[in-house]
Amino acid sequence: MRHTISILVANQAGELSRIVGLFSGRGYNIDTISVGKTLDPKLSRATIVTIGNETTVEQIVKQCSQLTRVREVRVVAAPHIEREMALIDVNAKSGVERQEILNLVGIFRAKVVDMSHDKIVLEASGNSDKVDTFIELLKPFGVNDVTRTGCVAINRLSPFEKIEDDTEEFLTKSL
């Protein structure tokens, strides 16, 4: 099972390494990880996508919350938005190829960020599946390089319904 875990941690040297070390030391898997500052500059948010069963995820949450500098650990289970970004260097040797690629760019709402006589660099964002599909469709042209960010996530605003999710409720409480 794929889970997105959101960790609020002190923005201090070594703290990310502590979290990553905990994952490797206890044999948990990190699929993607992305980290950045939050509104409060003293705090960073790490978003980790991991593969594991319920028990593993429960352990990850508990173990991470034991770290001194971790303030909050949450499994993103309520309705939420996930985004990942990719920069893709793809061949575009002829006018026809270039036109086809631009079609795909339009469909996937991607962006052209650089161009030369025979190549284009594209920027795409969306959930993991969308980015995967986009890269897959570009492969026939010859993809030279791909750089992907990890996943970031935020809860949906859901103005009309109260979020009731047992899993999230339980995990937040158990901290």
Add this chain to the structure above:
Amino acid sequence: MNNPAVSESFAARTATVVSPALDLTQQPTLRGAEILIRSLIENGVDTVFGLPGGAVLHIYDEIWRYRDQINHYLVRHEQGAVHAAEGYARASGKVGVALVTSGPGATNAVTGIATAYMDSVPLVVITGQVPTGVIGTDAFQEVNTFGITMPIVKHNYLVRDVRDLAAVVNEAFYIAKSGKPGPVVIDIPKDVSAQMCTYTEFEQTSFSFQKPERPIDSDAINCAVEKILQAKSPIFYVGGGIVTADASKELLRFVERLQLPVTPTLMGIGGFPTTHPLSLGMLGMHGTFAANMSVSESDLLIAIGVRFDDRVTGKLATFAPQAEIIHIDIDPSNIGKNKKPHFSLVADAKNALRAMAENLESRETKEIESSKALRADWWKQIEEWQKAAPLSCEYSESEIKPQMVIEELYQVTKGEAIIVTDVGQHQMWAAQFYPFKRSRQWLTSGGLGTMGFGLPAAIGAQLACPNKRVVAVVGDGGFQMTNQEIITAIQYRIPLKVLIMNNGCLGMVRQWQEMFYDRAYSEVDLSISPDFVKLAEAYGAKGLRAQKPSELTAVLEEGLNNDDVVIMDIVVTKEENVFPIIPAGQDTRNMILK
């Protein structure tokens, strides 16, 4: 030899005992090293174990100036410093402190730090580091202490700014002893200990997520007590959490009222008196037949301050197969880590047990009595198991049996001594054959299983408890890993008593090779060893030896009833096995009794 410059400066320094008094009215400007020492003193530290080196020279300069307030014990190897600090912490419940230099000083300390981590012992370990300007350049005696120790500490720091130092030390002590205790490492670069800074007492860290203590959920307590009252065959499985939380009285109060059987883990020994009629003795791999059978047949397992360690459970799937499990622990990550409980509570063992006892006391006597009556058959069954296979050994006229040594040690020390052990067969025999009366009377490396722990830890324990007799029970293998610390005991006149159970081999490994590897005794023979009596004498200690059963009592009495440093070399049967044994990863049915 005759260097007047050195001796003059030495004399000059000796003459000026500075030891500045703590002036609370002013905020003086001090160098980092002095801020460190003052912060230690403010946190109640008067005992430090350590060994100096280049990166901690400033700190040792202050250790010298503050020598009338901080007793520093110079060890001969940094592993000894950390084990001694652990012994001190385990015996007293206070935070132990060790001070070592950078590079090899820090890596030598790693075994001790990991030992403390696995057994949740509160420690603050201060390591020197190369100056901040050269960190990362592979400077002389540089290692990444922060990175190396990260997986084996509760928390660690690399202090890059002297202005953070006081707050870091205060927070380190808080972290080390709060919640589930553990070791905290403070790595201090040399220039940080030299820099000047204004010092404010008890500065709070600007950035600490102190997790508030949760109140005890009285509904949960009530639910647990209800379950216990209705159980026909319950058993208490208690561990190091009882000792750490100082919850012995509360545990006793609860189980005595309902007459419930109790089995401690290796780390829980002493947390419940072994001599008490409700105690079934230790459970697990080398636990008693009665304790293991009771857990296997129980309908309710009340697990408090334990983590369902593999040495306790064996095969997890068949551990307490019919029991409903109540798990109470202070560490939420322990709950459900190995075995999923049916009912759990994250709480300090003392608070939880007190609430349980109070809940019980609010109930009518009739209810209590009818609950007790439910368990008449259960106790009959337990007594049968106890009679069927009590712990025993075959006595011999010609050879000293290791179990006899522990029984005799119990007699000579009247059951009052603090026993500190290494790891291996002697450790299990000590756990089985020395009935312990109180918490912190039994100090052993349980989780990490560190050979060489016993001797230095006994030094620390003796300093923590100067009025108690402390005995290090070690094997001839582990003894040779840290015996250099005998000289530390001699130097500070610490009445260290070391009892070597000398079987001329690495006994536990030999036992496994005998039982599971067709007696292929691969690299376990230690028959070529130094003469331990002469070794003791070389250190200036008293060396005694017993080779025959008739000599045993006299040697123990001569060795233990004085304040000398004594090494007792007790030559015991070589091929003696620890029984019962449940082979690793198997269940109780596979228990081998003889």
